[in-house]
Amino acid sequence: MTDIKELLLSRIRDVADYPEPGVMFKDITPLLADPAAFTALTDALAEIAERSGATKIVGLEARGFILGAPVAVRAGLGFIPVRKAGKLPGATLGQAYDLEYGSAEIEVHAEDLTAEDRVLIIDDVLATGGTAEASVQLIRRAGAEVAGLAVLMELGFLNGRDRLEPALNGAPLEALLTV
Numbered sequence: 001m002t003d004i005k006e007l008l009l010s011r012i013r014d015v016a017d018y019p020e021p022g023v024m025f026k027d028i029t030p031l032l033a034d035p036a037a038f039t040a041l042t043d044a045l046a047e048i049a050e051r052s053g054a055t056k057i058v059g060l061e062a063r064g065f066i067l068g069a070p071v072a073v074r075a076g077l078g079f080i081p082v083r084k085a086g087k088l089p090g091a092t093l094g095q096a097y098d099l100e101y102g103s104a105e106i107e108v109h110a111e112d113l114t115a116e117d118r119v120l121i122i123d124d125v126l127a128t129g130g131t132a133e134a135s136v137q138l139i140r141r142a143g144a145e146v147a148g149l150a151v152l153m154e155l156g157f158l159n160g161r162d163r164l165e166p167a168l169n170g171a172p173l174e175a176l177l178t179v
């Protein structure tokens with residue numbers, strides 16, 4: 001494993017049985033609190049953004065905002081928030097989905113994405129892939145192209161990649177870490 005991967009992994013805390021029994025929660029707050037690790041993560045994701053040819057970064061609420069916003073600034077791209085339903089004030093498009101621990105709906109401002117846009121989606125964790133799959137569908141319905149999806153960590157045992165790959169339709173899924 002590279003030094004950067006070791007650094008990132010060492011700053012992610014496992015919390016058993018959160019938010020419900022049977023879930024091993026991957027807590028990224030120690031990583032965010034460490035400026036060297038947070039900078040290394042931002043740089044690695046910005047490099048993926050530059051390679052992808054993306055014109056915009058979409059971050060998925062809430063932890064995808066924390067990672068996606070500095071990446072957008074670093075890569076010189078606009079940042080578009082995909083929020084949980086009911087939080088955006090303008091005209092929205094929405095998409096329902098299932099989570100490892102529940103179900104939810106996400107929304108985006110319809111006017112934020114156009115047919116000219118190539119979007120890199122950023123989030124912290126790929127678990128079942130439900131959130132990511134819904135975001136891909138949402139971005140396509142908004143008329144934009146999906147340049148790829150980048151996450152800090154993929155939970156391989158939940159097979160989110162298998163669920164997501166048909167929706168990605170050839171666009172890359174890049175995970176800095178896989179556990």
Ligand SMILES: O=P(O)(O)OC[C@H]1O[C@H](OP(=O)(O)OP(=O)(O)O)[C@H](O)[C@@H]1O
Binds near residue numbers: 063160
């Ligand atoms: O692959 P999935 O099974 O869809 O799970 C992954 C999603 O779950 C978490 O977000 P959560 O909905 O818990 O929201 P939060 O970031 O607001 O805590 C995580 O940040 C991803 O967005």
Ligand SMILES: Nc1ncnc2[nH]cnc12
Binds near residue numbers: 101
């Ligand atoms: N196990 C997990 N840890 C952190 N975020 C998650 N989102 C879905 N499953 C998760």
